[in-house]
Amino acid sequence: MLDIVRAADPDYASLQHVYGATGAPAAILRPRTAEEVAEALALARETGGELAIRSGGHGISSISTNVGGTVIDLGRLNGIERLDDTVVRLGPGAHWGHVAAELYPWGLAISSGDSGDVGVGGLGTTGGIGLMGRAHGLTIDRLRSAELVTADGVLHRVSASEEPELFWAVRGAGANIGIVTSFEFEAAATPVVAQATIAYQLNDVAGFLESWGELVEQSPREISAFLYMGAGSVPFAQATVVFASDDADAALAALTPFTELPGMAGQRAQIVPYAAVPLTTDAPHSGQQRAFTHTGLVDHLDRAVARRLATLLAEGSTQMVQIRSAGGAINDVPSEATAYAHRHQNFSVTAIAGADSPRFAAAWEPVHALMTGMYLSFESGRDPGRIMEAFPPATLSSLRAIKAEWDPDGVFNQNFDVTRSRLEPAR
Numbered sequence: 001m002l003d004i005v006r007a008a009d010p011d012y013a014s015l016q017h018v019y020g021a022t023g024a025p026a027a028i029l030r031p032r033t034a035e036e037v038a039e040a041l042a043l044a045r046e047t048g049g050e051l052a053i054r055s056g057g058h059g060i061s062s063i064s065t066n067v068g069g070t071v072i073d074l075g076r077l078n079g080i081e082r083l084d085d086t087v088v089r090l091g092p093g094a095h096w097g098h099v100a101a102e103l104y105p106w107g108l109a110i111s112s113g114d115s116g117d118v119g120v121g122g123l124g125t126t127g128g129i130g131l132m133g134r135a136h137g138l139t140i141d142r143l144r145s146a147e148l149v150t151a152d153g154v155l156h157r158v159s160a161s162e163e164p165e166l167f168w169a170v171r172g173a174g175a176n177i178g179i180v181t182s183f184e185f186e187a188a189a190t191p192v193v194a195q196a197t198i199a200y201q202l203n204d205v206a207g208f209l210e211s212w213g214e215l216v217e218q219s220p221r222e223i224s225a226f227l228y229m230g231a232g233s234v235p236f237a238q239a240t241v242v243f244a245s246d247d248a249d250a251a252l253a254a255l256t257p258f259t260e261l262p263g264m265a266g267q268r269a270q271i272v273p274y275a276a277v278p279l280t281t282d283a284p285h286s287g288q289q290r291a292f293t294h295t296g297l298v299d300h301l302d303r304a305v306a307r308r309l310a311t312l313l314a315e316g317s318t319q320m321v322q323i324r325s326a327g328g329a330i331n332d333v334p335s336e337a338t339a340y341a342h343r344h345q346n347f348s349v350t351a352i353a354g355a356d357s358p359r360f361a362a363a364w365e366p367v368h369a370l371m372t373g374m375y376l377s378f379e380s381g382r383d384p385g386r387i388m389e390a391f392p393p394a395t396l397s398s399l400r401a402i403k404a405e406w407d408p409d410g411v412f413n414q415n416f417d418v419t420r421s422r423l424e425p426a427r
Ligand SMILES: Cc1cc2nc3c(=O)[nH]c(=O)nc-3n(C[C@H](O)[C@H](O)[C@H](O)COP(=O)(O)OP(=O)(O)OC[C@H]3O[C@@H](n4cnc5c(N)ncnc54)[C@H](O)[C@@H]3O)c2cc1C
Pocket: 018, 019, 052, 053, 054, 055, 056, 057, 058, 059, 060, 061, 062, 063, 064, 074, 092, 112, 113, 114, 115, 117, 118, 119, 120, 121, 122, 123, 125, 126, 127, 128, 129, 130, 174, 175, 176, 178, 179, 180, 181, 324, 377, 378, 414, 415
C-alpha cells in the first residue's frame, strides 16, 4: 500500500524539508515501486494543488518541496545493482556518494558531481557535470536506458531503440516529461583516481582565471578541474583537480602545472578510490543551505570573461564563484544527440549569493552577457528567458512537441517547463 506521510506522522519532520528550503506539504507520498509511483501520481493529480517530485532533495532551485501541496518522494527507490560487467541499475532516490561507494569494489565508477549527497534522479535527468567529465562525458552520456512514468500513469522503458524520443528528452529535460523510476548506466572501469586539492591566494584574479582556463583546456582529458573562488578583501581560490586514472606518473605530470599557477598557497595530492571524491555527508535536510545562484556556460575563460568575473567577485553581493570544467568527452557528443545540447563550451560558471537581490542580478549581468548557454541544474533564478538559454531553439522545439504528446495537461510544470513563455515562481 502506498505510504502517505502527513503532518501528524512521526516521519514527517524528516521528510518535509529539502537541502535549500523548508517546506510544509499536505502529503508526502513514498512509493516503493514504479507501480506505486504511478499510483502516487494519479493520487496527486486527483488531489490537485502543487506537485513536487523529489529524488535526493538537493535541487538548487529547491522545488522538491512545497507548502500545502503533494510531494512524491522517491527516496525509497534507491537501489544500486550490477547487471553485468559494466552496466548498473540505479534508483532515482540513491545518492551519488553511495553509488560511488557501491561501485568501487566492482572496479567501476560513474562521473557525477562534487556532492555525494545529490540524488541520482535530479542529476541524472539534467546532465551531470562531474569530476571525471572530461574523461567520460556528462553523467547522462553514460545512460543506456531508463524507466519512467508519464503523466498518464504509463510506465515506459526508454533507450536508443525503445521510444527513442523519450530517451532523448530524459537526457537533459527529464523533469518535463515524467518521473524516472530507474536508470541503467554504463559505468567506467576507473575506480581509482588521483585527486589534488590546491589553494591559491590571488593578487590578480583576472590573470589567474585566464591562466586557469588555458591550463584546463590544454590538459589531457583525464583531468577535470573544479575551481571555487571566494569573494572578499583577500581573494582566494580552492581547486579540486581529478586525474581519472591510477597511473601515478601520468597523474603527477598532469597535476604539476596546477601547482605552478601564481599564488599557489598549499596543495595535497593522493591516489584515492573515486568514491572519496564526491563529498558525502548524509546530513538530514532542514533547508540548511539556501543559496541564490546564476549560472552559464562559456567556451573559454578568455580575458573578457576573466575580467568580468574578477569584477563580480569584488563587487560585494556575490559570495562565491564556482567554475567547473566541461569540454573533453562531453563535447564529443553531437549537440542534437541529447536534450542537453551544449557541446562546445569548456566551462560552467556559477555565481552564488546569500540573497536574491537586484544588486546580485545586476552584478551577474555583464558575465551573463558573455555566456553561450546554461545548465539548468545550477540556476535558482526564475527568469523565463533562461529556458531559451538552457535549450537552444531546435532542442526547445523538439521538447515542446514531445511534451505536447506526453504531458498535454502540464502536470510536470515545476522545473524549467518548456511550454512556458514565462517561468513563474513555483510558489
Ligand atoms: C551542494 C551541491 C553540489 C552540486 N554539484 C553539482 C555538480 O558538481 N555537478 C552537477 O551536474 N550538478 C551539481 N549540483 C546540482 C544537482 O545536480 C541538481 O541540483 C540536481 O537536480 C539535484 O538532484 P536531486 O535528486 O538531489 O534533487 P531534487 O531536489 O530531489 O530534485 C530536483 C528536481 O529534479 C527533478 N527530478 C528529480 N528527480 C526526478 C526524477 N526521478 N524524474 C524526473 N525528474 C526528477 C524534479 O523537477 C525535482 O524537483 C549540485 C547541487 C548541490 C546542492
